[in-house]
Amino acid sequence: MQKFHSTVSRRDFMKFMGITAAGLGAAGLVAPAFHDLDELAASTKGNQRRPWYVKEREFYNPTVETDWAVMQRRDPTNTGQQTEMWAKYYGQKRADEASAKGAANVKQWTANKEPGFTYRALALQKSVTRGWPAYVSLGWGGPTTNGTWTKGGGKAYTGVQSPEERGEAKWTGTPEENSQLMNAFMRYCGNAISGYGPLDTDSREYKQIISTNIKHNAAQKVVFEDVPAGYETSTKRVIPTSHQYYLVNWEMMSHDLSRTTPAQGGLFNSSDHVATILKPSTFNFLRYLGYGYVGGGSDDGTPFVEGASAILTGVCEGSRNNVFSLTPEYGPIGRLHNYVTNLPLAATKPIDAGMFKFCYTCGKCANNCPSGSISTASEPTWEIPDINGIPSTMHNRGTKEFWSDGALCRMWRTEYGTSCNKCWGECTFTTNSRAMVHSMIKTTIATASISPLNSFFAKMGDTFGYGTDDQKAEEWWDYSLPILGFDSTVVAFDGGYRKTL
Ligand code: SF4
Ligand code: SF4
Known part of the structure; x- marks a missing residue:
């Protein structure tokens, strides 16, 4: 039987099905039949379940008050992600200097080995990958780069830099x-x-x-x-x-x-x-x-x-x-x-x-x-x-097993x-x-x-x-x-x- 995530939805659905709570047992046997888009929109069939205390509101009526009469389509380049916006509101000089200042901060904190900027913390930051490039696969000794890629002049992929390549000592721990x-x-x-x-x-x-x-x-x-x-x-x-x-x-x-x-x-x-x-x-x-x-x-x-x-x-x-x-x-x-x-x-x-x-x-x-x-x-x-x-040659002797x-x-x-x-x-x-x-x-x-x-x-x-x-x-x-x-x-x-x- 379909489950519901709010009492409002349950009531709406029962109204839609034309039944009362007493008839709920029969509802599971009735295949929903939608006659128009309004009916389809009123159904909760496709909704993911949410905590019991979450209520549904009407379409286009979120908890943030919205005046649809004044709303315009927007230019997505006008967001705080863009450096143009930093310069527009805080001046070009500060926008230009931001990256260099941030890099200097990280360099200082790393040199001081401050919490979150220690050897292991940087290893964590640098190492997690959602996958290597498509021309690389993980082989016996590490990444192997597709021969077509290297024949075409591409560099063999080696993963993150080693301590030697970074010019620092390797990690030591017990x-x-x-x-x-x-x-x-x-x-x-x-x-x-x-x-x-x-x-x-x-x-x-x-x-x-x-x-x-x-x-x-x-x-x-x-x-x-x-x-x-x-x-x-x-x-x-x-x-x-x-x-x-x-x-x-x-x-x-x-x-x-x-x-x-x-x-x-x-x-x-x-x-x-x-x-x-x-x-x-x-x-x-x-x-x-x-x-x-x-x-x-x-x-x-x-x-x-x-x-x-x-x-x-x-x-x-x-x-x-x-x-x-x-x-x-x-x-x-x-x-x-x-x-x-x-x-x-x-x-x-x-x-x-x-x-x-x-x-x-x-x-x-x-x-x-x-x-x-x-x-x-x-x-x-x-x-x-x-x-x-x-x-049998499939098994290895030396253990007591099934x-x-x-x-x-x-x-x-x-x-x-x-x-x-x-x-x-x-x-x-x-x-x-x-x-x-x-x-x-x-x-x-x-x-x-x-x-x-x-x-x-x-x-x-x-x-x-x-x-x-x-x-x-x-x-x-x-x-x-x-x-x-x-x-x-x-x-x-x-x-x-x-x-x-
Ligand atoms: S149940 Fe397991 S052991 Fe049996 S055939 Fe299927 S995969 Fe093989
Ligand atoms: S089904 Fe039972 S016998 Fe088989 S592996 Fe699981 S616990 Fe062991």
């Missing part, structure tokens, strides 16, 4: 200060949850989370070399040995679009819009500070086993479904990206919110997977099962035609967090070890109709959804004002 710096910067650029890990010699040799080669180009091996910056050739992608830290970003995607799968599976899968700002901006930020950012190219060019890096750094817990990992705040509905850097970062630890244990008794994703690709085992195993009778059939999943998605992704929308943790009951359930799951309530909670998801439904792809249009489809406040504490992210 690993804890640096992690805090990256948390704040990346959150501003759209990241939800950050994690950091060490990539020292020990972890490279014994804890194998770095891939041997690049997924979309098996010929390219991932190797370490004693070089100042990352680079790639047709046979290798190089991580400098000085780059001993890695960053993990987890960006939110749209909860409600996940429930419109499999119909909108492809669109849902690309609903990590913020990555287009986050990735180039993070490259810029590290470059401004004087540090590297390696491996930030396409999703299938990542140097890591993405889920493993997220689980080791406490961004996520593992799940029954090998397609995604689980965050306590937002379930599985996000996208992972990760990079290597030489900025010293304080490592973050793995977490336990009881979610992987919850998967033992849940299995909702497996029960709803149309291809049967997700394990229905009651316990995780060290042994990797054969895939269709053939030993093992999905990724080949069947991907093939089925292609056969079906819409990218599926139904398991994301079906996951029991794909719930919104506004209702207090969800917080209470999450707390219970986290504090009890294999709580006997877990299977009850899992069934509740079905009972309350959570999950995907073909009809939700059409109902989606009628909701008053959060911007970009996700509620970013679930990762903010005390409205964002609690110190330390």
Whole structure:
């Protein structure tokens, strides 16, 4: 049923429909039929919902009193944005001097390192970008400029100036200060949850989370070399040995679009819009500070086993479904990206919110997977099962997990035609967090070890109709959804004002 944002609109609509409040139940069954433009204008059907206390006024009657008889069309060049207007009202001399005075002020405040003009503040100002020029893309070692552009005489794009190019020292901070710096910067650029890990010699040799080669180009091996910056050739992608830290970003995607799968599976899968700002901006930020950012190219060019890096750094817990990992705040509905850097970062630890244990008794994703690709085992195993009778080379031994059939999943998605992704929308943790009951359930799951309530909670998801439904792809249009489809406040504490992210 259509919702209304003011009592005035509700009354108007009921008058329009020719019904009384008592007949409201029937109104939902009546398709509106407009007979002329006045009737159409009186409808609130297309209005976005606003707070309950907002009243609507008549057309052309805003709260600013207006005399339409004297109003003229205006010349848009006559605004305070134009220097001509400064000169007209305050004199040419002052208008001419304004830019130079402002630049001198900023120079002075920067030299004094006044609040808001410190090294990190300037890095923030210079680094955030809504995207690089169209002829530039983010490659393994940083921006790569289209060959046609450089052949035509265009200069290769390098991002913001490095400290060397600016003639100043690089940023120095403790690993804890640096992690805090990256948390704040990346959150501003759209990241939800950050994690950091060490990539020292020990972890490279014994804890194998770095891939041997690049997924979309098996010929390219991932190797370490004693070089100042990352680079790639047709046979290798190089991580400098000085780059001993890695960053993990987890960006939110749209909860409600996940429930419109499999119909909108492809669109849902690309609903990590913020990555287009986050990735180039993070490259810029590290470059401004004087540090590297390696491996930030396409999703299938990542140097890591993405889920493993997220689980080791406490961004996520593992799940029954090998397609995604689980965050306590937002379930599985996000996208992972990760990079290597030489900025010293304080490592973050793995977490336990009881979610992987919850998967033992849940299995909702497996029960709803149309291809049967997700394990229905009651316990995780060290042994990797054969895939269709053939030993699996898709999985990496060394963890005790539930093992999905990724080949069947991907093939089925292609056969079906819409990218599926139904398991994301079906996951029991794909719930919104506004209702207090969800917080209470999450707390219970986290504090009890294999709580006997877990299977009850899992069934509740079905009972309350959570999950995907073909009809939700059409109902989606009628909701008053959060911007970009996700509620970013679930990762903010005390409205964002609690110190330390
Ligand atoms: S994407 Fe579809 S086929 Fe693949 S695991 Fe998820 S539900 Fe199953
Ligand atoms: S649906 Fe259940 S079993 Fe599957 S990943 Fe989510 S919590 Fe785990």
